[in-house]
Amino acid sequence: MDVTRSPSFNGSILPFDPFPIDPPSPMNANPDRDPTQLRSHRWFGRDDLRSFGHRSRLKGMGFDDIDYRDxxxxxxxxxxxxxxxxxxxxxxxxxxxxxxxxxxxxxxxxxxxxxxxxxxxxxxxxxxxxxxxxxxxxxxxxxxxxxxxxxxxxxxxxxxxxxxxxxxxxxxxxxxxxxxxxARWKDQTLGSGSDAWKYWDQRLAGNLCDRDWNQVENCIAxxxxxxxxxxxxxxxxxxxxxxxxxxxxxxxxxxxxxxxxxxxxxxxxxxxxxxxxxxxxxxxxxxxxxxxxxxxxxxxxxxxxxxxxxxxxxxxxxxxxxxxxxxxxxxxxxxxxxxxxxxxxxxxxxxxxxxxxxxxxxxxxxxxxxxxxxxxxxxxxxIEDAEVHDDEVIRTRENPVSPAGGVCLLRGNLAPSGCVIKSIAASEKLLHHRGRAVVFNDYPEMKKSIHDPELDVDENSVLILRSAGPLGAPGFPEWGMLPIPQKLLQAGVTDMVRMSDARMSGTSYGTCVLHIAPESAAGGPLALVETGDEIEINVPERTIHWHIDDEELARRRANQPGAAPEPARGYMKLYAKHVTQADQGCDFDFLAGRSPGEEPAIH
Structure with a gap:
């Protein structure tokens, strides 16, 4: 069959054809295509009992020689x-x-x-x-x-x-x-995730009725x-x-x-x-x-x-x-x-x-x-022939969304191994901020008390969640976009500084400091922060600082609780024993590098 390359996408908006079709060749017409060099030849190509067994099982599934041979x-x-x-x-x-x-x-x-x-x-x-x-x-x-x-x-x-x-x-x-x-709702273009949180906040603030909330649910995906x-x-x-x-x-x-x-x-x-x-x-x-x-x-x-x-x-x-x-x-x-x-x-x-x-x-x-x-x-x-069709969506170098630093690394005494913030999704006025910590020991506690009218919090507070990292949660969940307390939403607050050893969904936004390492469950400083402590971030300077004197820090370390017990069995036990911290990628420590050794043995 003679198949020729198409010079265009025949109407596709892509500026070039990334999927060229090469004329297929008969099997073995190309001398460089030696079937004996294929990895699968060890299973199907040999004249021995094992290969007989492999081929016969393929045929038991309805395949014939022409389907797989060579x-x-x-x-x-x-x-x-x-x-x-x-x-x-x-x-x-x-x-x-x-x-x-x-x-x-x-x-x-x-x-x-x-x-x-x-x-x-x-x-x-x-x-x-x-x-x-x-x-x-x-x-x-x-x-x-x-x-x-x-x-x-x-x-x-x-x-x-x-x-x-x-x-x-x-x-x-x-x-x-x-x-x-x-997606569209009424006259609004919706973005999954991001708009779910936005409209949920509006509902908590009393600005969105149940009927509209249900309509958003029906059309956002x-x-x-x-x-x-x-x-x-x-x-x-x-x-x-x-x-x-x-x-x-x-x-x-x-x-x-x-x-x-x-x-x-x-x-x-x-x-x-x-x-x-x-x-x-x-x-x-x-x-x-x-x-x-x-x-x-x-x-x-x-x-x-x-x-x-x-x-x-x-x-x-x-x-x-x-x-x-x-x-x-x-x-x-x-x-x-x-x-x-x-x-x-x-x-x-x-x-x-x-x-x-x-x-x-x-x-x-x-x-x-x-x-x-x-x-x-x-x-x-x-990418040689690629073209931009809309300079609003894909900005020019002269008119960027941000000249640099869409995501920034912060370091300091609260995050010795580092933490991150998505600065382009944060409020500019909060990129350098000092405030009083309001600490939640874990996610259930945060969920139970965040909207309590008696919670001692204001718009300048720094919300802190711990026990949310790779070990503490476990699993390093997307809890880092802590909710804004309902009483502040009703007062018109739309963003606050929030910190955790958790991650944040990629669809999230706000001034959220994430991936604090080492995490609290691994003995990181976050485990010792108490409500009322002063916390400061300075994104332009790439710093995060916990205002605490050495004497008080030593006292808290002396009273620091021990590590939580490891899971008893199964995958969770393996995970807890071998997962690395956020700054190391959270892979298992024994999986670095490629598979050692030879190909699987065939008897």
């Missing part, structure tokens, strides 16, 4: 689940990936892996990110897989799948779920896909693309558009080529790629969660990524994506404005353009 086995690692709203379209996308694999002469096999749906899992999917990473690594290593398409999107699925694939080091590329379509704001899901999708893990524009195509279906097919086709090329993560992904991801996260006004995930991803390379490196790049990277919650627009607007390649084109001097990608091109080649 073809790359391409796994579709699908995180679809009916309890993961972001991935509700993945059944269809898996079939489309399968179609692309077949078009290029591969043998597609769908392999379900754990689905991490942020909206339904408690206390947080972050508790299970490392479990999915372990599953991805082991699924890839133990099966006859020559290449893999990693299907994910909802927050923690992205870093988990990348972490597992890096460690397994088998040819892999990522297919993001895509964001849901923009307009389609399948991840949050349509620049939350963690879209941030990590953009980071993955910038680091070379996806085809061009993959991060910004909305979930239910036809272009996303075409992306899925093209991803399947490319996976077959990667199997033949044996293009492993170790051949295209490196520390310079990670810098590209960091820079991209800053330029799009991305989620603070990306910091933790990128540190963990770097650890799988055997690299040590520090908060200082993040802050170094933050000081010189302008925020060009005017995207909620730190800006005005949504992911669909970003896509229509030219998508991530267009934004990266405006950052060329800050990127490592020679980094290879899964497309077979360098990042520089991949």
């Amino acid at each position: 073809r790359p086995v391409v796994a579709i690692l699908n995180t679809w689940s009916e309890l993961n709203t972001c991935h509700s379209h993945f059944r269809d996308r898996a079939d489309e990936v399968r179609r692309g694999i077949l078009q290029s002469g591969g043998f597609p096999v769908e392999v379900p892996v754990m689905s991490l749906g942020e909206m339904m899992m408690k206390p947080t999917t972050m508790l299970y990110r490392n479990l999915l990473a372990m599953e991805v690594e082991e699924v890839l290593r133990c099966h006859p897989i020559d290449a893999a398409v990693l299907m994910g999107g909802c927050d923690k699925t992205v870093p988990a799948m990348l972490m597992g694939a890096i460690s397994a080091d088998i040819p892999s590329l990522f297919l993001p779920a895509g964001a849901m379509l923009r 307009a389609s399948a896909g991840t949050c349509m704001t620049m939350g963690t899901a879209s941030t990590m999708a953009c980071v993955a693309e910038a680091m070379g893990w996806t085809l061009p524009s993959a991060a910004t195509i909305p979930a239910v558009m036809a272009d996303h279906s075409r992306l899925a097919v093209a991803t399947g086709r490319r996976a077959v080529d990667m199997a033949w090329e044996q293009l492993k993560p170790s051949q295209f992904f490196n520390s310079q790629s990670i810098d590209n991801g960091l820079t991209t996260s800053l330029a799009i006004g991305g989620s603070t969660n990306a910091i933790v995930h990128l540190i963990a991803i770097a650890g799988r390379l055997g690299e040590t990524l520090t908060l200082d490196r993040f802050d170094e790049l933050s000081r010189k990277t302008p925020v060009l994506g005017d995207l909620r919650p730190g800006g005005r627009f949504l992911m669909q607007d970003f896509f229509e404005a030219g998508g991530l390649p267009a934004l990266l084109q405006r950052l060329r001097d800050l990127l490592n353009l020679d980094c290879p990608t899964v497309s077979g091109k360098t990042l520089g080649e991949q």
